[in-house]
Amino acid sequence: xxxxxxxxxxxxxxxxxxxxxxxxxxxxxxxxxxxxxxxxxxxxxxxxxxxxxxxxxxxxxxxxxxxxxxxxxxxxxxxxxxxxxxxxxxxxxxxxxxxxxxxxxxxxxxxxxxxxxxxxxxxxxxxxxxxxxxxxxxxxxxxxxxxxxxxxxxxxxxxxxxxxxxxxxxxxxxxxxxxxxxxxxxxxxxxxxxxxxxxxxxxxxxxxxxxxxxxxxxxxxxxxxxxxxxxxxxxxxxxxxxxxxxxxxxxxxxxxxxxxxxxxxxxxxxxxxxxxxxxxxxxxxxxxxxxxxxxxxxxxxxxxxxxxxxxxxxxxxxxxxxxxxxxxxxxxxxxxxxxxxxxxxxxxxxxxx
Amino acid sequence: xxxxxxxxxxxxxxxxxxxxxxxxxxxxxxxxxxxxxxxxxxxxxxxxxxxxxxxxxxxxxxxxxxxxxxxxxxxxxxxxxxxxxxxxxxxxxxxxxxxxxxxxxxxxxxxxxxxxxxxxxxxxxxxxxxxxxxxxxxxxxxxxxxxxxxxxxxxxxxxxxxxxxxxxxxxxxxxxxxxxxxxxxxxxxxxxxxxxxxxxxxxxxxxxxxxxxxxxxxxxxxxxxxxxxxxxxxxxxxxxxxxxxxxxxxxxxxxxxxxxxxxxxxxxxxxxxxxxxxxxxxxxxxxxxxxxxxxxxxxxxxxxxxxxxxxxxxxxxxxxxxxxxxxxxxxxxxxxxxxx
Numbered sequence: 001x002x003x004x005x006x007x008x009x010x011x012x013x014x015x016x017x018x019x020x021x022x023x024x025x026x027x028x029x030x031x032x033x034x035x036x037x038x039x040x041x042x043x044x045x046x047x048x049x050x051x052x053x054x055x056x057x058x059x060x061x062x063x064x065x066x067x068x069x070x071x072x073x074x075x076x077x078x079x080x081x082x083x084x085x086x087x088x089x090x091x092x093x094x095x096x097x098x099x100x101x102x103x104x105x106x107x108x109x110x111x112x113x114x115x116x117x118x119x120x121x122x123x124x125x126x127x128x129x130x131x132x133x134x135x136x137x138x139x140x141x142x143x144x145x146x147x148x149x150x151x152x153x154x155x156x157x158x159x160x161x162x163x164x165x166x167x168x169x170x171x172x173x174x175x176x177x178x179x180x181x182x183x184x185x186x187x188x189x190x191x192x193x194x195x196x197x198x199x200x201x202x203x204x205x206x207x208x209x210x211x212x213x214x215x216x217x218x219x220x221x222x223x224x225x226x227x228x229x230x231x232x233x234x235x236x237x238x239x240x241x242x243x244x245x246x247x248x249x250x251x252x253x254x255x256x257x258x259x260x261x262x263x264x265x266x267x268x269x270x271x272x273x274x275x276x277x278x279x280x281x282x283x284x285x286x287x288x289x290x291x292x293x294x295x296x297x298x299x300x301x302x303x304x305x306x307x308x309x310x311x312x313x314x315x316x317x318x319x320x321x322x323x324x325x326x327x328x329x330x331x332x333x334x335x336x337x338x339x340x341x342x343x344x345x346x347x348x349x350x351x352x353x
Numbered sequence: 354x355x356x357x358x359x360x361x362x363x364x365x366x367x368x369x370x371x372x373x374x375x376x377x378x379x380x381x382x383x384x385x386x387x388x389x390x391x392x393x394x395x396x397x398x399x400x401x402x403x404x405x406x407x408x409x410x411x412x413x414x415x416x417x418x419x420x421x422x423x424x425x426x427x428x429x430x431x432x433x434x435x436x437x438x439x440x441x442x443x444x445x446x447x448x449x450x451x452x453x454x455x456x457x458x459x460x461x462x463x464x465x466x467x468x469x470x471x472x473x474x475x476x477x478x479x480x481x482x483x484x485x486x487x488x489x490x491x492x493x494x495x496x497x498x499x500x501x502x503x504x505x506x507x508x509x510x511x512x513x514x515x516x517x518x519x520x521x522x523x524x525x526x527x528x529x530x531x532x533x534x535x536x537x538x539x540x541x542x543x544x545x546x547x548x549x550x551x552x553x554x555x556x557x558x559x560x561x562x563x564x565x566x567x568x569x570x571x572x573x574x575x576x577x578x579x580x581x582x583x584x585x586x587x588x589x590x591x592x593x594x595x596x597x598x599x600x601x602x603x604x605x606x607x608x609x610x611x612x613x614x615x616x617x618x619x620x621x622x623x624x625x626x627x628x629x630x631x632x633x634x635x636x637x638x639x640x641x642x643x644x645x646x647x648x649x650x651x652x653x654x655x656x657x658x659x660x661x662x663x664x665x666x667x668x669x670x671x672x673x674x675x676x677x678x679x680x681x682x683x684x685x686x687x688x689x690x691x692x693x
Contacts, residue, residue, distance in 0.1 A: 003547075009556040111617060115625040124632055183575040190585035192592070199595035201618070207591075214584065215575060217528075218567045 020228040027231055034241035036080040039091050041103070045132045049107030052129050058095040065351060067166050068137050069094065071103040072126060072157075074149035075253050076208060079105055081246045082147065082333055085239060090333040090343060097347030100137070104129050104150075108251040114201050116254035118156075118261075119279040126157050130164050141166035141290075143350055148172050148303060148329070149261075152271070155311060158288045160281060167353050168317075169293045169346060172329050174303045176310040178269040182301060183215040188266035193259050203258040205250030213247075216301060243334070272314055285311070291319035293349050295332060295342065302329040321349060441486040448479040459518070466515070473511050477504065503604040510601035513594040520590040527583045531570035538570075539563050 045052040057064055071091075073079040082090045082103070094101050104126070109116070133142055144165045146154030151173025158165045179185055196203070213220045223240075230236040253261075270276040276283040292315050296308035305324060312322040325342060327335040332342055438445075455472045458464035464472070481504075542562065546552050553559045574580040603613040612620075 003552075006553060006556055006559065010559075013556055112621050112624065114618065114621050120629070181576065183580075186576060186581045187584045187588075190581055191588060195589075195592045195596065199592040199599065201614075211584070214528075217571055218564060222564055 017228075020231065024228055024231050027237055032234065032241060033238050034245055036085065036242050036245055037083045038086065039083050039089055039095070044102075044136070045129065047125070047128065049109055049113060050125050050129075051105040051107060052132060053103045053105055055091060055095055055101045055103070057100065058092065059098045063098065065099050065347075067139055067141065067143050067350070068100040068102055068133050069143040069145055069169075069350070070129060070133055071101065072144065072146045072150035072154050073104060073106065074147060074151075075106055075121075075257070076149060076212075076250070077205075077246060078249050078251065079103055079147075080242075080249065081330060084242050084246070084334050088239065088334055088336075088339065090339055093339065093343035094347065097344060099143075099347055099350065102129070102133055106251065109202055109254050110252075111201060114255045117256040118264075121257060122153055122156050122160065123279055126153060127161065130157075130161070134164065143167045143169065145169040145346075146171065146173055147333075149174070151175075152265070155285065155288070155315075156271070156276070156278065156283050158290065159283045159285050160278065162287050162289060165288075165290050167291045167293070167350055168288060168315075169295070169350075170308070170311060171295045171332055172297055172300055172303045172308065173294070173311065174265075174307040175314065176269065176272045176307050177265050177267075179304065179306040181306055182304050184211065184302065185266060185307070187211065188262050191262055193262040193267075196262075197255045197259045200255070202252040202255045205252050208253065209248065209250045212302070243330075272310055274314075285314045286316035288315040289317050291321075291353050292317050293321045293323070293346065295323045295325065295346075297327045297329055297332050298324045299327060299331075300329040319353070437487050441483065444479065444483040444486055448476065448483050451476040451479055459515075466519075469515055470512070473508070477508065477511075503601075506597070506604060507601045510594070510597040513590075513597040517590045517594040520587050524583055524587040527579070528574075531574045532567065535563065535566045535570045538566050542566075 040056040041053040042056070043051045044054045071079070071082065073082070083092070086092070091101060091103070130142055130144075134140065141164055144154045144158060144167070146152065146169070148171070151170035152175060154168060155170060155173065155175060158168045177185060200207070227237075227240050230240070264270045264276060268275075271283065272285070274282065274284045274286065292312065294308065294312045296303065296305050298305060300308070309322065309324075312320045323345065325332055325335075325338050327338045331338050333339055451472065455469075455476055458469055458472055539559070539562065543553065543559070553562070599614055603615060606613045
């Protein structure tokens with residue numbers, strides 16, 4: 001193909017672009033289905049903004065695994081990514097595998113939640129959810145599964161309350177924070193977090209979102225071109241819109257917790273060094289003796305392998321399984337191939353223990 | 354209820370606590386008429402020299418509406434306000450012209466920092482004059498409506514806003530450098546491949562190649578010390594602005610008798626501390642209850658391990674017999690109810 005032909009081809013694309021945009025506006029105003037988190041669940045406990053969800057069991061013939069699973073999601077964005085759509089739902093997959101699944105929905109913090117700190121999240125909210133499940137299911141211990149920042153919460157909880165956790169599963173979970181291969185971690189080290197909390201109170205979800213999008217500016221821009229290319233495929237459009245809904249559904253983050261997260265984790269890297277103190281108690285990862293399944297995405301740029309992998313060597317458990325998946329941060333849960341393989345692996349790992 | 358009318362009435366009530374609520378409906382009607390008069394004229398007189406005429410026509414409408422209602426409303430105070438507004442209409446127009454000037458300067462981008470500063474100083478002064486002439490004088494508010502410290506804080510907030518918007522420009526410029534580099538690299542690659550007889554086969558191939566280069570360049574830039582500093586600087590400027598904006602906003606809140614941000618935070622802190630204390634007490638109670646349960650269990654074990662005395666066994670037997678009899682009796686007394 002010579003220059004002339006290439007230029008003609010580009011000209012053709014440029015001419016078609018407005019047509020595609022017009023078509024996109026038609027499709028978008030045509031009420032496409034982008035409902036999320038449709039797997040049936042009951043709110044079995046609620047306190048402040050927290051809701052504890054218990055998913056309806058999907059397996060009737062097979063025996064349900066007796067130890068319940070509690071999923072602790074991050075305070076960034078919402079859990080809807082785990083239940084994106086029928087046929088692409090991490091939670092449905094776990095239910096199909098015969099697991100009894102509970103999930104913490106953190107809700108949307110407001111000014112009234114400005115002073116919530118790590119102690120409140122770990123030793124009160126997560127602990128209350130665990131206590132509720134243990135009491136309702138008569139289980140002495142539960143399986144704790146943490147996603148991203150929720151994984152970090154789960155790790156801390158397992159270290160502070162080892163008697164209540166049977167198995168610990170961490171998914172795309174940051175634990176080592178002094179890494180140099182992730183933009184967000186580098187940026188956070190330069191922030192004056194006290195000034196941020198003073199000026200903002202809670203961290204606005206939209207501000208956090210802008211920073212997440214800035215980490216990958218090219219992907220942020222090109223996905224909309226891909227969207228225009230796939231505009232005639234209703235399933236693609238629905239999935240795209242659901243992902244957008246997840247991305248831009250960003251709750252604010254409680255100010256005091258944000259201060260601790262940036263200062264103690266991002267800037268001082270206290271967790272992996274066993275120096276983190278919560279409510280006067282030291283978080284010693286060596287006290288985690290329960291089996292650990294540590295799953296991370298090999299191409300994850302938000303929680304890269306360098307932040308997730310070190311946990312496997314830091315815990316006191318002798319039963320540690322580390323799994324790197326060929327995908328990114330959200331690919332573990334919604335990637336077209338990986339999400340189908342990960343949940344059966346997790347379920348098998350739990351059943352074996 | 355008409356929201357605009359309601360808001361206006363709230364303002365009046367705030368300014369004049371003695372305002373009679375019994376005339377609420379008449380005031381709403383008056384305000385709606387004034388509004389209709391104003392918006393009815395707005396379409397053909399909205400620009401340029403027509404603004405002053407429009408303003409005057411609105412005020413005439415307001416007066417007409419007022420005149421019709423004077424029989425039932427004590428018009429002294431509102432008359433004073435609107436007389437004052439009409440007399441000082443030129444101040445309002447001057448102020449709005451400067452607002453437009455400021456908006457133009459900020460968005461066209463042809464003004465220097467000094468020019469912007471001058472415009473904003475002028476705008477603030479005009480605002481204070483307008484406020485003083487209309488509200489300050491009538492409501493007996495001292496000085497220019499707000500005190501010197503408040504003026505200083507508001508100017509500081511405006512200044513930090515300009516610094517922030519300036520840093521957005523700097524940020525975007527620096528952030529676009531990888532894009533420029535990537536385009537240069539792409540052009541070079543096209544030339545090199547063409548010279549080697551291995552030209553791109555399609556526009557799609559060029560696009561994919563460009564995306565790859567861009568991703569690499571941005572990844573390098575974001576992790577580089579300059580890239581990190583660029584983001585940190587922008588966030589710092591934003592936080593500066595937010596901090597000063599909060600101070601200025603709190604001044605307005607205080608003037609309007611609305612709880613300030615700081616006051617709300619204190620309330621939230623109080624509630625939070627109380628909740629936390631309750632939670633700790635709950636946890637302590639749970640712990641104590643567990644201990645009591647464990648002790649009870651121990652006690653039961655010890656009791657059951659003790660040798661039973663004959664007399665006590667008899668008394669236990671008697672107690673059991675009594676309770677059985679009582680249970681029978683109660684069942685008998687209940688049964689008619691069931692059948693009946």
